[in-house]
Amino acid sequence: MSADALDVRAVSKRYGDCIANRDVSFSAARGELHAIVGENGAGKSTLMHLLYGTEPADSGEVRLFGTLRRGRSATEQVAASIAAGLGMVHQHFMLVPSLTVVENVVLGREPVTAGLLSLDTAIADLQKLGARYGLDVDPLAEVSTLSVGEAQRVEILKVLWRGAEILILDEPTQILTPTEVEALFAILRELAAAGKTVILVTHKLDEVMALCQKVTVMRAGEVVATHLVAETTPKQLAAEMVGEGNVVEVTRTHGELGEPRLELDKIVVRRQAGIAVDGVSLTVRAGEIVGVAGVQGNGQTELVLAVAGLLDLSSGKIRLSQRDISRASSGKRRALGLHHVAEDRHQRGLVLDFTVEENLMLGRTATYSRWLGLDLDRVRLRIDCEEVIRHFDVRPPRPELSARSLSGGNQQKVLVGRELLDSPQALLCAQPTRGVDLGAAARIRAAIAAAADAGCAVLLVSTELEELEALCDRVVVMRRGRLVGELTPKTLQPGTLRQRLGALMAGAS
Amino acid sequence: MKLVAVVVVAAPLLFAFGRRLYRERRGGPLLAQVWVALSATLLSLLVGSMLILAVGSSPLEVYRLLLAGTWGNLHGISQVFFKATPLALAGLSFTIAFRAGLFNIGIEGQLTLGAFAMALTGAYVRGPSWLVVPLCLVAGAVAGAVPAALAGLFKATRGAHEVITTMMLNFVVRAAMVGVGPLVFVRESTHTVPILAAAELPRLSLYFPSLHGSALNAGLLIAVVAALLVGWLLWRTPLGFSLRAVGLGADAAEASGVRTGRAIITAMALSGAMAGLVGASFVLGYKRYYEDGFSGGVGFMGIAVAVLGGARPVGVLVAALALGTLSEGGLCINSVVPKEIVDVLQATVIFAAVAMTPLSRRLFRLAEAT
Numbered sequence: 001m002s003a004d005a006l007d008v009r010a011v012s013k014r015y016g017d018c019i020a021n022r023d024v025s026f027s028a029a030r031g032e033l034h035a036i037v038g039e040n041g042a043g044k045s046t047l048m049h050l051l052y053g054t055e056p057a058d059s060g061e062v063r064l065f066g067t068l069r070r071g072r073s074a075t076e077q078v079a080a081s082i083a084a085g086l087g088m089v090h091q092h093f094m095l096v097p098s099l100t101v102v103e104n105v106v107l108g109r110e111p112v113t114a115g116l117l118s119l120d121t122a123i124a125d126l127q128k129l130g131a132r133y134g135l136d137v138d139p140l141a142e143v144s145t146l147s148v149g150e151a152q153r154v155e156i157l158k159v160l161w162r163g164a165e166i167l168i169l170d171e172p173t174q175i176l177t178p179t180e181v182e183a184l185f186a187i188l189r190e191l192a193a194a195g196k197t198v199i200l201v202t203h204k205l206d207e208v209m210a211l212c213q214k215v216t217v218m219r220a221g222e223v224v225a226t227h228l229v230a231e232t233t234p235k236q237l238a239a240e241m242v243g244e245g246n247v248v249e250v251t252r253t254h255g256e257l258g259e260p261r262l263e264l265d266k267i268v269v270r271r272q273a274g275i276a277v278d279g280v281s282l283t284v285r286a287g288e289i290v291g292v293a294g295v296q297g298n299g300q301t302e303l304v305l306a307v308a309g310l311l312d313l314s315s316g317k318i319r320l321s322q323r324d325i326s327r328a329s330s331g332k333r334r335a336l337g338l339h340h341v342a343e344d345r346h347q348r349g350l351v352l353d354f355t356v357e358e359n360l361m362l363g364r365t366a367t368y369s370r371w372l373g374l375d376l377d378r379v380r381l382r383i384d385c386e387e388v389i390r391h392f393d394v395r396p397p398r399p400e401l402s403a404r405s406l407s408g409g410n411q412q413k414v415l416v417g418r419e420l421l422d423s424p425q426a427l428l429c430a431q432p433t434r435g436v437d438l439g440a441a442a443r444i445r446a447a448i449a450a451a452a453d454a455g456c457a458v459l460l461v462s463t464e465l466e467e468l469e470a471l472c473d474r475v476v477v478m479r480r481g482r483l484v485g486e487l488t489p490k491t492l493q494p495g496t497l498r499q500r501l502g503a504l505m506a507g508a509s
Numbered sequence: 510m511k512l513v514a515v516v517v518v519a520a521p522l523l524f525a526f527g528r529r530l531y532r533e534r535r536g537g538p539l540l541a542q543v544w545v546a547l548s549a550t551l552l553s554l555l556v557g558s559m560l561i562l563a564v565g566s567s568p569l570e571v572y573r574l575l576l577a578g579t580w581g582n583l584h585g586i587s588q589v590f591f592k593a594t595p596l597a598l599a600g601l602s603f604t605i606a607f608r609a610g611l612f613n614i615g616i617e618g619q620l621t622l623g624a625f626a627m628a629l630t631g632a633y634v635r636g637p638s639w640l641v642v643p644l645c646l647v648a649g650a651v652a653g654a655v656p657a658a659l660a661g662l663f664k665a666t667r668g669a670h671e672v673i674t675t676m677m678l679n680f681v682v683r684a685a686m687v688g689v690g691p692l693v694f695v696r697e698s699t700h701t702v703p704i705l706a707a708a709e710l711p712r713l714s715l716y717f718p719s720l721h722g723s724a725l726n727a728g729l730l731i732a733v734v735a736a737l738l739v740g741w742l743l744w745r746t747p748l749g750f751s752l753r754a755v756g757l758g759a760d761a762a763e764a765s766g767v768r769t770g771r772a773i774i775t776a777m778a779l780s781g782a783m784a785g786l787v788g789a790s791f792v793l794g795y796k797r798y799y800e801d802g803f804s805g806g807v808g809f810m811g812i813a814v815a816v817l818g819g820a821r822p823v824g825v826l827v828a829a830l831a832l833g834t835l836s837e838g839g840l841c842i843n844s845v846v847p848k849e850i851v852d853v854l855q856a857t858v859i860f861a862a863v864a865m866t867p868l869s870r871r872l873f874r875l876a877e878a879t
Contacts, residue, residue: 340764375746
C-alpha cells in the first residue's frame with residue numbers, strides 16, 4: 001500500500017491559555033477531495049497553519065507522502081512543505097495587482113537565462129496547465145484587470161506551477177458568485193482526477209456534499225469525526241460541528257405590522273464616478289423585516305451607509321417615524337433610535353484593539369456618562385456586557401479580552417448585541433452573518449427576529465438567501481442601484497423564492 | 510577587549526530576550542512594558558561600556574559616578590526630578606495626540622509659545638498669587654493649544670497630515686520668535702524681563718530646607734497632576750473614550766457617531782495645551798523668565814518619553830525620570846568621560862525600546878503615511 005499523500009498525526013497547538021488544536025489527526029490519499037469543516041473558531045485556520053508550517057506545532061507530526069516533514073523554524077517548515085509538494089491557496093489573495101499573471105506565478109522563483117528573466121517557458125507551462133485543468137486565464141493579463149474568480153485561478157496556477165501535489169484551499173468559495181463556484185468545483189474535480197490531493201477548508205456543508213469524498217469535522221480544536229461523504233448527511237455534520245443542543249431555531253411571530261417607521265423616498269447616492277443608489281424608495285414598518293437581496297456591488301452597501309448617515313445623499317429624503325433625518329449626522333440618527341450593524345465589522349463595526357466591553361460602549365457613551373461627562377459608569381457597563389455575553393453566548397466569556405482575539409462569529413455577536421442593547425426604533429443590518437459559523441448565525445438571526453417581533457423596523461441586506469427566506473416579511477431585489485422587484489416569502493412555495501430572486505438578481509424580467 | 514566580546518554576544522541576546530518577553534506578555538502588558546524598559550536599559554549600559562572603554566576609562570567607575578551623582582544624594586535626586594518635569598509634560602503631550610492616532614511633532618514650537626505667553630503674563634499681570642499663577646498656566650496652555658489645534662483643523666478639513674503641518678509650525682514659531690522676541694526681550698539679551706513675585710512657582714526648598722540649592726519647584730506637582738488627569742481623561746471619560754476610538758479605529762468611531770474631525774481638533778488642542786505647560790517649571794519656577802532655546806529639545810525628547818512609557822501616564826512619568834537621570838548624570842561624569850556618552854546611552858535605550866514594542870510599529874506606520 002502506498003503511503004497517504006498527507007498524514008497528520010496528533011498535532012497540538014496552544015496560544016497562551018487557549019488550546020487551538022488538540023491531538024488533531026487525519027489523512028488524505030492521492031486523488032482525494034477531503035473537506036475540513038467546523039465553525040469559526042473551531043481551529044481550522046490553526047490547523048492550516050500547522051499543516052503548511054507557517055506556525056510550528058507544539059507536538060505531533062505531519063507526513064507528506066510518507067516522509068516526516070522536518071524543520072524547526074516556520075521558514076524551514078514552509079520550504080520543506082513546498083519542496084514536498086504542498087501548496088496553499090489563501091483565502092485572501094497574495095497577488096501583486098500591477099503585475100501580469102505569469103509574473104505573479106513566477107514571483108520568487110523567476111526563471112533566468114543568461115542573467116535575464118525569461119518568461120516564455122513559464123507562459124507555455126501555464127497554457128499547458130490551463131488547458132489540462134480548465135484553468136483558463138490569459139498569462140499576460142494584468143492581475144488588476146481580473147475578476148475575483150480569475151484571480152483565484154491564478155493562485156491555483158501558482159501552486160501547480162511550483163509542482164504542488166497537495167492543494168489546500170482555505171474558504172475558497174466565500175467571495176465567488178454561484179457560477180464561479182461551479183467552475184472552481186469543476187477544476188478541483190479535474191485536479192483530483194489527475195491524482196492531486198485537495199484539502200478544502202469550509203463551513204458550507206452543501207459544498208462538502210457536492211464535491212468531496214471525505215470530510216473531517218472539527219469542533220473546539222479537536223477532530224470530532226471523519227466520514228465518507230456518501231455515508232453522512234448535512235444534518236449530521238451540522239450537529240457534529242455545533243455540538244448537541246446548541247442550534248437555535250429561528251421563529252418569527254409575524255404579528256400585526258405597525259406604523260411606517262423608516263421611509264426612504266427616492267434616495268440617490270453618488271460614489272466616485274457613478275451613481276450607486278438610483279432613486280430607491282422603500283418603507284419599513286414597525287415590526288417588519290424587509291430584506292434587500294442582490295449580487296454584491298449593486299448599491300446595497302451604499303444604501304445602508306447612506307441611511308446610517310455615513311454617506312451623503314445626492315437627493316431624496318429619509319424619514320424615521322415621520323421625522324426627516326436626511327441631513328442628520330450619524331450620531332444624531334443613532335440617538336433617534338436608528339442603529340446600524342455595519343457590513344465591515346473589522347473596519348466600521350468594531351474597534352479591534354478595544355476590549356469587548358469597550359466595544360459595547362462605542363456610540364453609547366451617553367448611556368454610561370455621569371458627573372457631567374467626567375466619568376463613565378464602568379460597573380453598569382460590566383453588567384450590560386455580561387448580559388450580552390450570556391445572551392449571545394460569546395466565547396470566551398471575558399469582557400476584558402480584546403475584540404481582535406475573538407473569532408469572527410463571536411465578534412459579530414458582540415456587534416449585533418451592542419446594536420440591539422438599547423432596543424432601537426429601526427435597525428440596519430448589513431450582511432449580519434457573513435463569514436459567521438452556524439451556531440453564531442442562528443443566534444444572531446434569532447436576535448434580529450426577536451427585535452422585529454418586539455416592534456423594531458429592520459432593513460436586512462444579505463447575500464444569504466436562506467437567511468432572507470427565514471427572516472423577512474418582504475424581500476426587495478437591488479440591481480444596478482435600483483429596486484427591480486419585490487417578493488413575499490410567505491406567499492411563495494418553499495424553495496421557489498431562491499429561483500425567483502436569482503432571476504431578478506441576474507436581470508431577467 | 511574581553512568586554513567588547515561580552516557586549517557583542519550579550520547585546521543581541523538581551524534584545525531578543527526583551528522582544529520575546531514583550532511578545533509573550535507573561536503577566537500582562539504592563540509587566541511586558543517593564544521588561545522592555547529593563548532590557549533596553551541593560552542593553553544601552555552594555556553598549557555604553559564599549560564606548561567608555563574606547564576612551565580609556567572604566568565603565569563601572571563611570572556608572573558608579575553617574576548613579577552616585579543622581580540617585581546617591583538628596584540634591585542629585587531633586588535635580589533628577591527637576592530635569593524630569595518638562596520631559597514628563599512633553600511625554601504626556603505626545604501621549605494625548607498619539608492615543609487619538611495623531612503624531613504631534615510640533616511640541617517644541619508649542620512649548621516655546623506657551624513659555625513665552627507664561628513669561629509675559631507673569632511679568633505684566635498684577636494680582637494675588639492664587640490668581641496669577643493659574644492665569645499664567647492657562648495662558649501657556651492656550652498659547653500651546655492654538656498652533657496644535659490649527660494643525661488639527663488642517664487635518665480635519667483638508668486632510669493635511671499632522672506630521673508635516675506640526676513640523677512646519679515649529680519653524681513658523683521659531684521665525685515668529687526671531688521677529689517678536691527683540692521687541693520684548695531685555696536689551697542685549699535673549700530673555701524677557703523677570704516675572705513678578707506673585708507669579709512664581711515656589712521652589713520646594715522653601716518647604717524642605719534639605720533641598721537647599723536645588724531648582725526643583727512646584728512645576729513637578731503640575732506634571733504629576735497632569736499625568737493623573739491625562740490618565741483619567743483618556744480612560745475614564747466619554748471624551749477620552751471617543752479620542753481613543755478614533756485613534757484605534759477611525760471608521761468604527763465615525764460609524765458609532767463620533768465626529769472624527771472634531772475629535773482630531775480636540776486631541777491636538779489638548780496635546781498642544783499640555784505642551785504649553787512644559788515651560789512652567791523653567792519659566793515660573795526656575796529662571797523666572799523666558800529665554801530663547803531654553804528647552805534644549807525637550808519637545809522632541811517627549812516623543813521618546815512617550816514611547817518608552819508605553820503611551821501611558823504612569824509609564825511616561827517613569828520614563829521621564831529615567832531620561833532625567835541620564836540628563837543630570839551627564840554633568841556628573843563630565844570630569845571622567847565626555848558627557849556625550851549619556852546621549853549615546855539615551856539613544857540606545859530609545860532605539861532598543863522602539864525596536865521591541867509594537868506600539869512603535871504603529872507609530873512608524875503613522876509616520877509612513879506622510
